[in-house]
Amino acid sequence: MNRKLVIKRAVIWMLSMMITLCSASPVWATEAAPAAAAAENLSETGNGKTEEIKPAETNLSEAKPEDANPPGEKPGETAPPAEKPAPEKEKEKSPSGSGESEGSGKLTVDGYEVYAALSGNSPIDAIRKGKNVKLVVSVRAEGLTTEEAGKNGITVSKLSDSFRNAGAAKVKVTSKRDENLEFTVTIPKAVYSGRGNELRLRVNYKKSGIPSETITAEISECEEYEGKGDNSEDATGQPVIRIKRISPQTAVGSGESFGLELELENTSKESDIEDLIVNISPGNGLYITDDTGSQVVSSLGLKQKKKITVRMTAGQELAGPSQSVDIEMKYNYYSGGSLTSGSLSQKVQIPVRGGAAGQPLIRIGRGRIDRPVNAGETFQMVIRLENTSHDKDIRNLTATIEPNDQIYLLDETDTRLLGELKAGTAVDIPVRLQAGAELSQAASQLLGLSLKFDYDSDKGSSQGTIAEKLVIPTNGKSGKMNIPTPNIIIRNYSYGEKVTAGQVFDLEMEMTNTSSVTAAENVVVSLDTGEGISINSSSNTIYIPKLDAGAAKKQSIKVQALFQSKLQSPKITISFKYEYLDGKERKQATSSETIAIPVYQPDRFELKSPVYSENFRQNEEATISIPYVNKGRGQVFNVEAKLEGDIPALEKDLTLGNFEAGKSGTIDFVVTPKKTGKVEGKIRVSYEDEAMQQKTEEIPISVEVMEAQNEQADFSENDEMARPRGTVLWPATALAVLLATALFAAAKARKKFRDRKMEDAKREEQDDDWDDVFPEDEGGEEVENGTAEEEQDAEERTEK
Incomplete structure (x- = not known):
């Protein structure tokens, strides 16, 4: 009987809730959730009574308006919700390289430096025609970051300008990843043509979509050639280096240390000298005390002078009034626009104070040559040998002539037996020579001479040797030079x-x-x-x-x-x-x-026909979806969608970002039509492919809007904005849900009651004998009567 009472009370409570909902205004989906939760908060206690489980206190901002009226408002009035701040519109980023003023970044020359080519970082103040230089240009980009361009994504090529025969340009990025792009362009070698002062470079980017740009640097150090015509390709002769001994100025004694200081001068008016290396080789009586006998001189400009110093020590035996030091120089210079190698050898005499035990000195010279020797010319040269000793005679003197590959000996033998050469005397040796058919560009050729002889010393008879190189001036220009290698x-x-x-x-x-x-x-x-x-x-x-x-x-x-x-x-x-x-x-x-x-990668981004919600009704939210799929192997970038047409939407502009390869989905617009009938418009979808080319597709939309189900629910614009967004649930729907829940609960309770009644019937059959022994309990009758009264009260409440 108690279970029947519980069921009746539950049905009565549900019917009262239905009556309340029917008399109230429509319930929105977001407001129906608390009511449904309250219906579920019914629990059966242990004594068979039903109690309602009260939910925790709800935040006032989430409660229904009628449950939380502020002071001064009447119950039932709805307070307008606080306005939510409008979301910030995402800033649009221009795609990198989309235009000269958008994203590509305008390149400007931030500065430059000029150095002598092939000779380190020696700055140059003036650049004349034919000068070979190294150029370093600093470039800055506005509106283009290092990350967008790539650390190794820049190549530079030189265009036609005032410089020629330029080497490959080298690029070095100096800016950080998130900074505006800055880099330096180094051209290791370039020859000034003598016209203008412009250096033009084309900057290319490996990343797609960033256009190439051309920059021009004006090199103020250029000195234009004032001559007539363009003879920049004419060959120039080998520059001659003049050597002058600065110190020592006094004679050097045995065992004395000194510094040999030499002055080098480029006598040429046309060619600079690069990569000059000077090798110093002293005679038998002198020794170099430095680590090496080679000196490196980076460059010698036109008419420029430089000094070098080598530390030396004189030996214990010094013969004659002077000692010879061989100076051999190797260098590069430009001739006809190409880098050419040159060499030059000379001798420097150092005065000495020789002892009695020293070897006698033979001074070697040649007769005068009035003019340079031309290619193929035959000539005679006189070699003069003089014993400069005052007291030592020379015996068994032998002279050996050593021609080179440019000068040929026409005599029968290269060795002359001269015999005795007394102290203070001299001897002349005539030599017949011929210049080669093709002389190099060198201004002179060297003819070697070696002497062997015997002399008396404090140790007895001794043998001495002397080696010299004689300089023969040649007309290198009349000979044919090696032509530059074509590239x-x-x-x-x-x-x-x-x-x-x-x-x-x-x-x-x-x-x-x-x-x-x-x-x-x-x-x-x-x-x-x-x-x-x-x-x-x-x-x-x-x-x-x-x-x-x-x-x-x-x-x-x-x-x-x-x-x-x-x-x-x-x-x-x-x-x-x-x-x-x-x-x-x-x-x-x-x-x-x-x-x-x-x-x-080819662009295979596809958009399909629009998909609409099942029912489009006036003043109800619905969706318009555009299915998409990226079938390509590359990304599509900066996807944006825009709804155009006379139809209100939650958001008409959507920024969707980048779509990876193989990605699929839908582009959804949430709309709330205000008018009935046919609504037309279009959705414009724009994106960029991997080449950073902007593409746009338009999808037309057309949908029929039906009237709202309840015409009495005519909300004003302010009421519509005040209500939370969601799908409207009308009282009929709520009534159906509650009725189904009540019927299910009643059926379940009736089944339990039927099972219990069958168990009681079995128990009564087993206890028939006990009914005869014990009379009927009056208390039970009272309970029965009490239960009947309660049932009557419940029926009266149900009728009400």
């Missing part, structure tokens, strides 16, 4: 506007012979492709019979870009092997270059 370069190459993975395209190259005088013959061009690119349907070798001086030839070859997992710029190494004629001699030369081709 073959890739002046331009083209592969079309854009290369996508898997594409077969024509790579067109323009090969140029940089020499203005020499042709390249039997040219073999080899292409070595790296990872990500291959040659298609052709050989990787090209043969060119002849490429004339200054000529250019275009060659096209089919190349295929392979599919790769990421964006990259495959490289192709182009090697040249060729021959050229240097006079009557055929020589070989090689050169190589590397080019890069950026490859992009």
Whole structure:
């Protein structure tokens, strides 16, 4: 009986809740949740009574308006919710490289430095025609960060300007990752043409979408050539270095230490001297006490002088009034725009105070030569030998003449037996010589002479030797110099506007012979492709019979870009092997270059037809979805969607970011139509592919909006904004849910009651004998009566 009472009370409570809901205003989905939770907070206690479990206190900001009225408001009035701050609109970032003023970053020259080429970091104040220099240019980019460009993503090539024969440019990024891009461009060698003062560079970026830019630096140190015509390719003679002894000025005694100071002067008016190395070799009586006898002089400009010093010590035996020191110099200079090697040898005499035990000194000289010797010319030279000793005679004197590869000896033998040379006497040796048919550019040639003899010393008969080199002036300009080696370069190459993975395209190259005088013959061009690119349907070798001086030839070859997992710029190494004629001699030369081709993944981003909510009703929220899928192997960047049309939406502009390869999903717009009938509009989706090209697609939308189910729920605009967003649940829906819950609970309780009643019936059958023994309990009747009264009260409440 108690269970029947519990069921009746539950049904009565549910019916009263239904009546209350029917008389109230519509309930929103966000407000129905607390009511449903309250319905579930019914629990059966141990004594069979039903109690309501009270939920914890709810925050006032989340409670229903009628449950938390502020002071001064009547119950039932709804306070407007606090306005939420509008979300900040995400700042739009211009894509890197989208334009000259947006993202590409305008390059400016921040400064430059000029040094002598091939000689370290020696600054130069003036650059004259033919001067070889090293240029270091500092460049700054505005609006382009180091991270966007890439630490190793910059290449620089030199354009046509005031400098020629430039070496490959080297780039070094000096800025940090999140800073504006700053880098230096170093051109290790470049020859000034004598015209203008501009250095023009093209800056290329390996990352896609960042356009190339050209910058110009004005080199103020340039001094323009005022002569007529352009003879920049004319060869210049080898510069001559004049050597002057500064110290010692007094005679050096035996065992004495001293410093040999020499002054070197470049007497040329046309060529600078680079990489000068001076080798000092003293005679038998002198010794070098420094670590080395070589001195390095970085450079000698036109008419420039420099000094060097070497520490030396005199030996115990010094013969004659002076000792000879051989000075041999090797250096580089520019002739005809090419770097040429030169050498020069001279002797320096050091006065000494010789002892009696020393070897007698033989002074070696030559007769006067009125003019420089021309190529192929035959001439006679007189060599004079003088015994400078006052008391020592020389016996068994032998002279050996040592010609070089430019001067030939015409006598029958190179050795002369001169016999005795008394103290204070001299002897002349006539020598017939001939200059070679091709003299080098050197201003002089050296003829070697070695002397062997016997003399008397305090130790008895001794043997002495002397070696000298005689200088013969030659007319190097009249002889034919070695021509500069021609170089073959890739002046331009083209592969079309854009290369996508898997594409077969024509790579067109323009090969140029940089020499203005020499042709390249039997040219073999080899292409070595790296990872990500291959040659298609052709050989990787090209043969060119002849490429004339200054000529250019275009060659096209089919190349295929392979599919790769990421964006990259495959490289192709182009090697040249060729021959050229240097006079009557055929020589070989090689050169190589590397080019890069950026490859992009094809764009396969697809948008499908729009999908609408099942029911589009006036003043009810609905969704419009655009399915998408990125079928490509690369990303799509900066995806944005915009809803256009006369239909209110929660957000009309969506910024969706980047979509990885293979990603799929939907672009959703939450809308609340205000008008019935057909609503039309379009959704505009824009994005950037891997080449940073902006693309836009438009999807038309058309949907039929039905009237709202309850026309009486006419909310004003302010009431609509005050209510929380969600789907409206009308009283009929709530009534159906509560009724179903009540019927389920009643059925379950009735089943339990039926099972209990069957158990009681079995128990009564077993206890029939006890009914005869014990009379009916009056207390039980009272309970029955009490239960009947309670049932009657419950029925009256139900009727009410």
